[in-house]
Amino acid sequence: MKDNAVFHVTKVLVDKTKKKQAIGVIKEQYITVGIKTNGIETERLKLRRVIYKARDGKRYIYITNDFSLPASKIATIYKNRWMIELLFKQIKQNFPLRYFWGESDNAIKMQVYCVLIAQLLMVVIRKKAATKKSFANMITVIRLHLMSYVDLLEFIKDTYKAWRKTHNASFAFST
Known part of the structure; x- marks a missing residue:
C-alpha cells in the first residue's frame, strides 16, 4: 500500500506500538479501503493490516484479505514469499x-x-x-x-x- 493511501481503521486487535522493545507483530487492525471508478468511490474493501517489527528494528506492513490466520503466520508467509521473489529475480537477472x-x-x-x-x-x-x-x-x-x-x-x-x-x-x- 502506498504511503499516501487513505484507509479507515474499523477495529484494532493488537497495538504494541508504545512498547519500544516490542518485536514481532506490533499492530493488527481491520481496515476498509475505498475503490474509486472514474473518481467516484464505488465500493469498500474489508482488509487486515499487520505491522511486524523485525529484530533489526525495521517495520514491515502487510495487507491481506485473510482474516483466519494468526498475524504472526501472515508475517511469516510474507517473509517466505519475499525470499521466493528474490530467488526468481536473481534467476531472471543471471x-x-x-x-x-x-x-x-x-x-x-x-x-x-x-x-x-x-x-x-x-x-x-x-x-x-x-x-x-x-x-x-x-x-x-x-x-x-x-x-x-x-x-x-x-x-x-x-x-x-x-x-x-x-x-x-x-x-x-x-x-
Missing part, C-alpha cells in the same frame, strides 16, 4: 530464459530445472568460496571462464591470483 530449446512441456520443464540446478550450484560455490563478489559478478566470471583450466573456488576467491597462477604455469611449459 539465467534469462529468452527462448526455449524445445516446445513440449517436458523440454521447458527440463530447461527450468537446469536453471534451478545451476542457481543452486552457484549459491553453494559462493558460500564455499566465502567471496564478497556480488552474485551477478560471480556468475559472469564463471560464465566467461567456464572452459578455462582454473581451480573454480580459488578463481572466485581471488580471480587475478588464480588467473596468473594458471597462465604462468602454462607459459613455463611452452618455452
Whole structure:
C-alpha cells in the first residue's frame, strides 16, 4: 500500500506500538479501503493490516484479505514469499530464459530445472568460496571462464591470483 493511501481503521486487535522493545507483530487492525471508478468511490474493501517489527528494528506492513490466520503466520508467509521473489529475480537477472530449446512441456520443464540446478550450484560455490563478489559478478566470471583450466573456488576467491597462477604455469611449459 502506498504511503499516501487513505484507509479507515474499523477495529484494532493488537497495538504494541508504545512498547519500544516490542518485536514481532506490533499492530493488527481491520481496515476498509475505498475503490474509486472514474473518481467516484464505488465500493469498500474489508482488509487486515499487520505491522511486524523485525529484530533489526525495521517495520514491515502487510495487507491481506485473510482474516483466519494468526498475524504472526501472515508475517511469516510474507517473509517466505519475499525470499521466493528474490530467488526468481536473481534467476531472471543471471539465467534469462529468452527462448526455449524445445516446445513440449517436458523440454521447458527440463530447461527450468537446469536453471534451478545451476542457481543452486552457484549459491553453494559462493558460500564455499566465502567471496564478497556480488552474485551477478560471480556468475559472469564463471560464465566467461567456464572452459578455462582454473581451480573454480580459488578463481572466485581471488580471480587475478588464480588467473596468473594458471597462465604462468602454462607459459613455463611452452618455452
